[in-house]
Amino acid sequence: MTRIKCKISYDGTNYAGYQIQPNGRTIQEEIESALKKIHKGDEVRITASGRTDAGVHAIGQVFHFDTPLAIPEQNWKRALNALLPDDIYVKEASVAGNDFHARFDVxxxxxxxxxxxxxxxxxxxxxxxxxxxxxxxxxxxxxxxxxxxxxxxxxxxxxxxxxxxxxxxxxxxxxxxxxxxxxxxxxxxxxxxxxxxxxxxxxxxxxxxxxxxxxxxxxxxxxxxxxxxxxxxxxxxxxxxxxxxxxx
Amino acid sequence: MTRIKCKISYDGTNYAGYQIQPNGRTIQEEIESALKKIHKGDEVRITASGRTDAGVHAIGQVFHFDTPLAIPEQNWKRALNALLPDDIYVKEASVAGNDFHARFDVxxxxxxxxxxxxxxxxxxxxxxxxxxxxxxxxxxxxxxxxxxxxxxxxxxxxxxxxxxxxxxxxxxxxxxxxxxxxxxxxxxxxxxxxxxxxxxxxxxxxxxxxxxxxxxxxxxxxxxxxxxxxxxxxxxxxxxxxxxxxxx
Known part of the structure; x- marks a missing residue:
């Protein structure tokens, strides 16, 4: 498994916040849904630095996930941006060490x-x-x-x-x-x-x-x-x- | 009748354009609906300098309308802004001569x-x-x-x-x-x-x-x-x- 670290921006206007919840679209849900497509239907869970509330924006939110795919580092950004809605944008995606943790290492x-x-x-x-x-x-x-x-x-x-x-x-x-x-x-x-x-x-x-x-x-x-x-x-x-x- | 001239800005993102049409919200419709409330249910038609298309914005669109109401000039801006949605804003409202025409006089x-x-x-x-x-x-x-x-x-x-x-x-x-x-x-x-x-x-x-x-x-x-x-x-x-x- 390879750990990928991503830096993203999002416009929180049309979201019920970062974290997945039963009612309302969330940032996490949109990203995990894009990753699921890239992983041919397999669920991929992401871990962010922390949540943001409904209507709150991000210029430099960070999350990580683990993938079995051998996609070259430089292709992750494009692959994700092609599938994400136009109010979420991956600014950087890179391979991180397996001990990197987007929340605990802040x-x-x-x-x-x-x-x-x-x-x-x-x-x-x-x-x-x-x-x-x-x-x-x-x-x-x-x-x-x-x-x-x-x-x-x-x-x-x-x-x-x-x-x-x-x-x-x-x-x-x-x-x-x-x-x-x-x-x-x-x-x-x-x-x-x-x-x-x-x-x-x-x-x-x-x-x-x-x-x-x-x-x-x-x-x-x-x-x-x-x-x-x-x-x-x-x-x-x-x-x-x-x-x-x-x-x- | 008094002729009122208004200068407005609007965010065209969520509109099907300026001019009233059967399908989709329009700027004209929102303003005329606000004026109808001020006129206790009477229809008031507005005339703008021209149309703008779906998604197009305005920083200084101008329109006029005629009113039988004796509302002081300085109160029109507040009255309209209180009733308009938050993506349309009246920047100025003033009494114009009855020969002023927002389209023909451009x-x-x-x-x-x-x-x-x-x-x-x-x-x-x-x-x-x-x-x-x-x-x-x-x-x-x-x-x-x-x-x-x-x-x-x-x-x-x-x-x-x-x-x-x-x-x-x-x-x-x-x-x-x-x-x-x-x-x-x-x-x-x-x-x-x-x-x-x-x-x-x-x-x-x-x-x-x-x-x-x-x-x-x-x-x-x-x-x-x-x-x-x-x-x-x-x-x-x-x-x-x-x-x-x-x-x-």
Whole structure:
């Protein structure tokens, strides 16, 4: 068996998310269905770096699978793209060592979140940004971002409830924000992210940027370990799984 | 009756075109249905600067309608946007003189056509650009564009067949092309455009840019007055009705 590693982008607009589920089209299902065709009807299971939710996009999602086929490395990209729908695209496909694991070997994940911060809507970006017309003070956001960096228990920024202590400790290596045209782009790099974490972080940072909260509130919100203390969950369509870094 | 003039943008992806037709959703139908709600069930007919085809977008389409309602000018934009689907957007709405006509008073129309000219596809632009990976020589295109400018019989660049001589004479005030990131943007400003004209112009200019034809061929193609002599019709999703200029 050969292990193949793929880097893909997808437009999450018309999907119920990455992971296969009973209702709704999913990214995983489309890719596995393309692989099944390539494998003459045999099922092939793929393993991604992690899930993404309905409406969330990816610029650099990574998955792996094992194949008995002797297809040359450089042909996998074309073969898959020929069978995939036009909103999923394989950017790179290469042979990986059999010990490579797309989920367990993640060293760093980067998410970006795009806010269209303008007085006018842009219908062409309705599925690709969160339209938020009120003025956002980027300096206040940047000050708050600094307090997010480091190892913390991010229970306050997680939608799911679980009881195991310390299970929600994650490290954010980098949190920042920059303007690009009329977009405000939030960047988060970390060891891993909890369910809805980036969207709750962005919702909270926007509240700080509009003066509803102070940059220093981040510290108190983290300490509270209570989802109720953080801001709203920003909508899915502004979120992109931007990049996944591996340690091998 | 008060005449209202509106400037709108729309994403043509999910429409069968601008004009009402028996099969498929249309832009006109959505706007007239919103106006019917505002007019408590009374039908209101709108008149646009012209049609756009299925999949074609607009940044600055213009239409007018007459209303017996005494709604303040500044409220029309909000009222319409509240009722329109999220892929149609009213950018401006204002009171126009009763002699203003959105079609007959057009002085100049501008179309732009976006080609994604890159070695890699971008799934996020699949509905908004024409993906064409081969290298395009922009200087050859610009040379050909010069020959398009002026008053000509554009029969060779028109999909529809009609027999009336001189009916297909139009004036192109400006034809050009520029690079914007990995997009190649074609710009056409003229007195009016024939059915599929911009898309046939772009298809022909791309053939010139890739060396399949020479810039000088434009002259011969125009003289032939034969659709068969021009290039392919470029696909709809790269085309935008960019702006409409009125003489009053």
């Amino acid at each position: 060293q760093e994940k980067e998410y970006r979140y795009f806010v269209l911060n303008s007085s006018e809507k842009d219908i062409f970006r309705r599925n690709y940004t969160y339209y938020y017309p009120r003025e956002i003070d980027i300096n206040a956001v940047l000050e708050a971002c600094k307090q997010l960096e480091g190892e913390h228990d991010f229970s306050s920024f997680c939608a799911a409830k679980t009881g195991v202590k310390g299970e929600k400790v994650r490290t954010i290596f980098h949190a920042s924000c920059f303007k690009e045209g009329d977009n405000l782009v939030f960047v988060f790099r970390g060891s891993g992210f909890l369910y809805n974490m980036v969207r709750i972080l962005v919702g909270t940072l926007i509240e700080i940027g509009t003066g509803m909260r102070k940059p220093d509130d981040i510290k108190k919100i983290i300490e509270a370990m209570d989802r109720g203390k953080a801001g709203k969950t920003a909508p899915s369509q502004g979120l992109y799984l931007w990049n996944v870094v591996y340690n091998k | 002085q100049e129309k501008e179309y732009r056509y976006f080609v994604l000219n890159s070695s890699e596809k971008d799934i996020f632009r699949r509905n908004y650009t024409y993906y064409y990976p081969r290298e395009i020589d922009i200087n050859a295109v610009l040379e050909a564009c010069k020959q398009l400018e002026g008053e000509h019989d554009f029969s060779s660049f028109c999909a529809a067949k009609t027999g009336v001589k001189g009916e297909k004479v139009r004036t192109i005030f400006h034809a050009s092309c520029f690079k914007e990131g990995d997009n190649l943007v074609f710009v056409f400003r003229g007195s009016g455009f024939l059915y599929n004209m911009v898309r046939i112009l772009v298809g022909t200019l791309i053939e010139i840019g890739t060396g399949m034809r020479k810039p000088d061929d434009i002259k011969k193609i125009i003289e032939a007055m034969d659709r068969g002599k021009a290039g392919k019709t470029a696909p709809s999703q790269g085309l935008y009705l960019w702006n409409v200029v009125y003489n009053k």
